[in-house]
Amino acid sequence: MIITIENLVKSYEDVVALKGVSFQVEKGEIFGLLGPNGAGKTTLMEIICGLRRFDEGKVTILDMDIEKEADKVKGLIGFCPQETLLYRYLSVRENLVFAASLYSLSSKETKERIRFLAKFLGLEEFLDKRVEKLSGGMKRRASLAASLMHDPEIVILDEPTVGFDPNVKREFWELIKQLHSEGKTILLSTHNMEEADALCDRVAIMDLGKIVALDKPETLKKRYGSGAVIHVKVKGSHVEKAAKLLRRWKPKLEDGELKIFVKDPWKLMPELSSTLFGKGILAEKIEVTEPTLEDVFLNLTGKRLVEGEAV
Ligand SMILES: Nc1ncnc2c1ncn2[C@@H]1O[C@H](COP(=O)(O)OP(=O)(O)OP(=O)(O)O)[C@@H](O)[C@H]1O
Ligand SMILES: [Mg+2]
Known part of the structure; x- marks a missing residue:
C-alpha cells in the first residue's frame, strides 16, 4: 500500500x-x-x-x-x-x-x-x-x-x-x-x-x-444503485401486445414506453428483443439507462450530489 x-x-x-x-x-x-x-x-x-x-x-x-x-x-x-x-x-x-x-x-x-x-x-x-x-x-x-x-x-x-x-x-x-x-x-x-x-x-x-x-x-x-432500466418503445397500437410478451420481466408502462427494471440489462437484451421480433413487433427504441454514482450517493446519504453543491 x-x-x-x-x-x-x-x-x-x-x-x-x-x-x-x-x-x-x-x-x-x-x-x-x-x-x-x-x-x-x-x-x-x-x-x-x-x-x-x-x-x-x-x-x-x-x-x-x-x-x-x-x-x-x-x-x-x-x-x-x-x-x-x-x-x-x-x-x-x-x-x-x-x-x-x-x-x-x-x-x-x-x-x-x-x-x-x-x-x-x-x-x-x-x-x-x-x-x-x-x-x-x-x-x-x-x-x-x-x-x-x-x-x-x-x-x-x-x-x-x-x-x-x-x-x-x-x-x-x-x-x-x-x-x-x-x-x-x-x-x-x-x-x-x-x-x-x-x-x-x-x-x-x-x-x-x-x-x-x-x-x-x-x-x-x-x-447501492437503483438498478438499470431497459426502455422499450413500440408503435402505440402494439404496446399492449408487447407488454404481454414481456410480462415475465414485469414491464411498467410510463410515458408511452415500457420500462423494465433489472440488475443486469445487457444479459437480457438478446432474449428480450428476439421475444418481440419473433412475434412481429418492431421496437422503435430499446435503450438501457444504468445507475450512476449520483444514485449511489442519493441512496447512501438521502441527498443529491450536484456539481458544485449538495442540495
Ligand atoms: N481553515 C478552516 N477553519 C475552520 N473550518 C474549516 C477550515 N477549513 C475547512 N473547514 C470546515 O471543515 C469542513 C470540511 O471542509 P473541507 O474544505 O475539507 O471540505 P471539502 O470536501 O474540501 O469541500 P469543498 O468541496 O467545498 O472543497 C467544512 O465544514 C469546512 O467549513
Ligand atoms: Mg475542497
Missing part, C-alpha cells in the same frame, strides 16, 4: 471535519474522493501532504509516518491544490523554476523538467506568459506542472476540473490518464460523479467527514 490512513480525526474550532477516516491507496491506482462541499476532502488531502495537522489517527506513505519522516515523504508527493498557488505576476517558467527550488533541483534538472512538462501538458507556447494572462484551463495545467516538477510518485489533485467546460474537462482527464499510465499513483477529489466514474479505479464516497462507501465505481453502482 502506498498510502495508509487510519482513523483520522480532525476538528477546526467548531467543526469536526474528519470523523475517523480510514482507507488505503494501492500503488499505481487512481483513487477518488467523491463528496459534496464540506465533506472533508481538502482537509484530508492537506493532511496527507503534510500541510495540516490532525488530532488523532495515523497516516503512512510507503510505511513512513508522515509526521516522523516528513522530509522523506515530501519528495514523494506532488500536490495540485483546489486554489492554484502560482504567482500571478510571474511567468509560467518562473513559477516552475521556483517550484524546482523548493525541491533543490539542479539547474540542469530544472531545465529538463520544464521542457518535458511543457511538452506533456501543452504549455510550450505559454511558458513565458504571465500566469494572470492564462485561461483557467491553462492555469490548471501550469499548476499541475508545478506540482510535477520533482517527478513525484504520488500526485494529489484537489478538484482538478471544477469550473471547466466539457471539452477542457475531457482534455484534463486525458492528462490524468496519461500520468496514470506512467505508473503514478493518483489521489483526486471531485464532486463530479461522472469524473469519478470515468477516471477512478476506486472511489471513496465522503459525506460530513466520513467515508460512507468505498469500492470500484462498478461495484458501488451494483451494490
